[in-house]
Structure formats: structure tokens, C-alpha cells
Amino acid sequence: MKLIIRDDAESASEYVARYIIKRINDFAPTPERLFILGLPTGSSPEKIYKYLVEAYKNDDISFANVVTFNMDEYVDLAEDHPESYHSFMYKHFFAHVNVKPENVHLLNGNAPDLLVECAEYERKIREAGGIELFLGGIGPDGHIAFNEPGSSLRSRTRVATLAEDTIRANSRFFDNDISQVPRQALSVGVGTVMDAREVVLIVTGHNKAVALQKVVEGSVSQMWTASCLQMHENAVIACDDAATDEMLVKNVRYFKSIERVEVEQIERKGRATVAAISEDSRSNQWRGALKKLQVDTNGANKKTHKAENGELTPDSMHGRLVDSAIAMDDIEKMEDGMKLTNMGSRVNTIEM
């Protein structure tokens, strides 16, 4: 998995937001080919939603052809309860953007038959074509969604009983009264998340440090269910320095160096192409050109990249981004007018 480390939670969140925007725009969803997005709730993703809403208001992104599937919802909590995940998602996201109500999916914790509800949810995901990008966080006990320690790593959407740790952590939203926190929740399984074509996690804060260490440096374990992402082909974790507190210094340095090396590579190649471009056209065209770019989702370029970059770039995702500055060998394939956009997209990703 790829670790993107930023100084603080704000910049890590901004990175993820920009990344999602880029992915959706590159995908260029249409009513016939919708972008399926998996979404979490919680204080870490809250900042990401803020950036996404801002970007929508600035016309940088449209959610008209985006389908959303949320990870979880409390059982037996009224939908309009201020702490329900329905309320969270509406308040922070759906109320401010143009996602269509019929494209929004959340588990219904008050369904008459919870097992049927879970099975239906899995079916809807399948029918939509599977999740393109699943955004998530991890709990202090390393759980992904509500897959508490001990959950099967092949689990599907089901009724989950919350661990005491989680209940305690969530009580801050229920007037610090533990008795008010629901005991059960419907949640996508570890397997459901793993099925997504890409998983992006946001992990910030010192209280996540132990969990992050186990998930990144530890082995794949049912006790730290997010560690299953080590087996995922396209997993990214964006975190802040505080969350890396329990990791080995050498590993933190290592992940930071990967990004640095990429930047150097880009600069080297970029200098050659920049010289050929005029000043005026660059600023005018980069954003518009960005939208014309295609994303190669079938990963045809993956193999060529692995051969070239080897261990320095363990993540194959950049290879799917045809325009990415990192995928330098694709420059020749692009039209002339697009060369300058590499600079723009590079500046976009690096300056987070």
C-alpha cells in the first residue's frame, strides 16, 4: 500500500479530496457510465467533505453522475436522529452538492429484516458494477467500517456488534453518555471493501497511531482488520505526522522518500518539456485539458510500469493515470497540447 504522509490533518484531508476530484474528473462519468464512490462517516472524513463541497461550489467537480454507497449505519437509531449516519452525510455532504437522491445508498438500520437489508445492499453494489473508489478511515482498534477485531477478513455486509472501544470513542457524539450509543450497526464487510477497485483511507491524529502502525507494519490480522488492505492492489493511506508516531522512523522516512523521488523524476522530465511551451497557453489550458484526460482503468499499463520502476514505486495506481506526471513514459502518447498539463497536474498533487 502507498502511504502519503502530510504535516497535519488539514493537508492530508485536502490531498485526499483533490485526489478524489481528480479521479472522478478523469473518469468523466456519464449517466450511462456512473462513478461508484464508497463513503465513510466520522471526524476524519469531515474535513474531506468540506473540501469536496468547496470544490463543487467552485465548479471544479460535479456529482451528478456519481453514485454513493456509505459504509455503515447504526441499528435502531431513527434516521433523523442528529447522530445517525444519514444525518451526518446529509449535513456535511448531500445538502451542499448536486448528488442525485436516487444515486445515494445508505444502509437502513431500521429495516424490518436486517439480514435482507444487508444482502440487498451487496446486490445493489454488484448491480452498480462494483465500487470504483472506496474512501474510508480506520478506528483506534484498526477496524475498517465497523469490522471490529475478530471479524472475518472475507466478511460481507452484515450486522456488526460494536466493540466497547468503539462505543466509548463514539460516545462523544452522544453527550458523552455511553448508554445512548447504539450497540449494533449494519456495516460493509472487509471483503466488500476489498472488492473495490481502489481504496483510499484517511488516518489522522495521534490516537490512530497504534492502529496505523499495526495496519502498515504489522501482518495481515483479523485483530486489525484494516491490515487486510495489504493484500489490495490499489490501496492508499493518507495520514498526518501524528498518526505515524508509532511507526518505525525508517519506514516513515522511506514512504516520504518515495514521494520525493517521484517529485525529482517529474522535475527532471518536466524541465525538458516546459521549455517548449509558451507561458500564456499553460495557464489557460491546464485545467480545461485536465478534464479531457482519460483514465486507463483496465490497468493495461500496469505491467509496463512494474518493469520500469520496480520497487521504488510499489503502487501501480499512478500507471493508470495516463496524464500523471509519474507515468512519464506515456508522454509520447499524449497530444502536443497536453504536455503542459503534466506540469499542472504535478503541481496539483505535490503541493498538498
Add this chain to the structure above:
Amino acid sequence: MAPRLTKFTNGLLLQDDRLIAGDLWISSDSGKIISPQSAFYGSGSTPDLVLDLKGKIVSPGFIEAQLNGYSGLDFAKQDPNFEQRFRAVRKGLIKAGVTSFTPTMTSSLPEVYHTNLPYLGRTQARTASEGAECLGAHVEGPFLNPERNGIHTKEVLQKAKVWDDIERCYGTDNFRHIRYITAAPELGNMVDLIPEFVARDIIYSTGHSDATFEQAQDAARAGATMVTHMFNAMRPFGHRDPGIFGLLGQQPSRPTTPTQSPQQSSPTTSPTIRSASNKPPVTPPQQFSLPRRALSNSSTRTPTPRSSIDSTRRRSSPRSSLSISTSITSVPDATPEPPFFGLISDGIHLSPPTLKIAYSAHPTGTILITDAMPLTGLPDGVYPWTDGENIIKHGSRLTLEKNGRIAGSAASLLECVNNFIEWTGCGVAEGLRAVTQTPARMLREEGKGRLGVGCDADLCVLELDEDGKLVLRQVWKFGECVHAT
């Protein structure tokens, strides 16, 4: 076809005592304010119309609690075209921002009540195009004190001894049309009859009365929850005889800290002497010794709700400086909450400092009313009043031709709000609350007066002009726009 779901965005919404930036969603199907979240997840609805208010203020529609007539129609006069003219009144009134009102009938003969009350009952249909909603009649009289009649004709005033007197006056079938009554509690057996009104869900308001503070307290304890146009047509405030106004100075019924009873404040006994003497605890009256004899009347017995001073005699001369008419101890379970009270802030009935003092005494009970006369909405001039007398209209000022007494006013409720804000410095939110949330609470009207989910979508969109005065821009009733400037 009117839009069904309207979303107001970028507005300043009135919430209790402040203006909060936010969005508001209303439905013209249900006529109510809806939760956008429920609409989103439930019916998957998106708004049919999005209005960018650009910072304008959204307030619940105004509720007028005292209006004697409009556009020439007097609610207390029989008229062959009453029903039709009343419908026209409702259409005209809403353009002033009044979305709900209690039409007031000044003192009349029983036959007038029997004829008119059926027309003044609560509006049943929820049709926005009909205009302002009638919430039931306010019968101001005829059980008023002739000494404090204002411009009510003395000849029709009467006293009630038994409930039958009330029934004969208004008509047994007409009680369902009455929302609230103004009556003088000190006359006849009115205090004993107050619970009968309350039991029929009719709000009792003290007004046109010469009640002393004690009499007003008795009425409050019997169930009176409102005071009609405070200061006007009542005994003036006196510093040892606060009258009805004294109700605003009461302590809340359950104080959070215990009140001191007289024996602890006695200067002659000291704690050390008491404890050293080894005596068993003595009951307060025996231990208590007052420095002055005049106070002994109310302190040598255990405190009771009623004052011991003779409360029925009107005092003609000032008492000795140490005797006070109010009980000096307050008993937690016997003192009622301060009542709601109406204030006419037209600049004619009350001076600005009076408004400020009354408001400060009980901000959450302040209700602004116009007490506007039927001549409101008509051009200036001289108009006939009852029994051959005339009223002169000059702008919003009305006077009785024969003695120059104030004969109500022709001001608009918004004018009163602007005056009130200017003279009390209470701020826009509090000024608007006094014509929305507070009258709704007084009338126990659950679905009005607030911008809450499930409340009726009766709204006023206002903005502040360069002089800081509120100007009405739009009026919405049951989720539909019925007036816009």
C-alpha cells in the same frame, strides 16, 4: 402550478432570540416547513424552486393578537355582508405581514356576539389564497370595569356573577369560536369563573381593570395568563401599589436558591447566642422579633400566599412609610409565572421608556399588538363611532372627537415592531419574536410562530433599509407566496 417544494438559501432565519444563517425548506402541499433531510432520503425530492435570499431575514408570519377591525369593517358591528367583508379583511391583512390573527370584538350587547362570533371562529381551510388565518375571536368585554373602559361604551358593560351570565352573553354554542377573553377580574365573581374559561381552552387576559396587585395575583393564580395592553385602561403603576404591572416583577415559581425567611434576617438574634443556649429549636413565630410593629402583621404567622392587608379597599391616602402591600416573603409553590402581556408600541399609547421598562422586566412575555381600529386601511378624516360619537383619523393616530381620548390606532404591526426595536434596543430578533413566537405561545398555538420542522410555512421575508428599519418584501402562507414587493 405553484412550486411544491421551495428552498430558501442564504437567508438569516429567526431562531428564538437570534438570527442564524441557514436554509429553509417548505412544502406547499402540506403547507409546512419540512426537513430537507427527510425529503432527500424519503421521497428523493429536490426543491422545485430555490430562492437565494442574499442575506434577507426570514421570520415566521406575524401573529396579531389585538385587532378591532380593518378596512372599515368593525368586528363588533353587525353587518349584512359580514362574511364577505371579513374575507376581504383577511386578504388585505396578509399583505401587511400578518399571517394569523385573533379578531377582537370590543364590548357589545349579547345579540351582537350571537351574530358575529360564528364568523370569527377559527379558519378551518388551509388555503393560502384566502389570506390571513383567523385563530378565533378575542372578546374584549363586556365584563370590564367601567372606570377603565377606554373607549368602550359604558352602557354595555356588565358584571358576571355565575357562569350562566357568561353563557347568556356570548351564546353557549359560540364558546368554540372564542380564543381568548379580556375581563376585569375584580368585578363580580370573575376570579371564580376564570377556571371555567381555562377548562374550555379559552385564554383569560386581565385588562380594562382597576385591579390591585393582589387582585391581579388572585386572577393569575386562578389561571389568567395574559394582560391586555399593559398600562392602558388599568390602574397606574405605583411604587407601593404596582397594580397589574406588578405581575411582571414576580419571582419565578421555583427559585433555584432558597429565599430567606424573615427570622434569619432579624437583627436582634445572633446565631452564637442561639447555639450556646442549648435550647431546642423554637418555631419561627416565637423566636422572631421584629424591630417595628407595623410589619408584625405579615410575619408573626407562617407565610401564606395571601397578603394579610385588606386588598379590597381602595386606598385613598398613602400608608405609613413602612407598611407595604406586597407580602415580603415569597412562597415557592404559590407564586405564578409572570404572564404574557401586550404592548402597543405605536408611539401614541405608550412612551418609549415605558416600553423599555416593561420589556426589560419580562422579555419573553412581551407581545406587540396594534389594537388597531377598523379605520386602519382607510384614508384620513372623521368617521362615526358608536352612539353618535365620532373618531378623527390622522395618519396612524385616532382620537375620540368629544374628549380627545386616544381611540386606538391605525398603525401596522410592522411599524410597531420597528418602533419597539428603536426604543428598547432589543435587536431585530427579539423585536420579531414579540410578534411571532411569543403570541403563539400565549395562544398555545403549537404549529405557528417558529421556523421549526413541522410548523406551518407562514413566513415573512424582510430586509433592513438604510435607516435600520425592517421592510417587508415577501409574505408566504401555507408554503405559497401570497405577497411580494
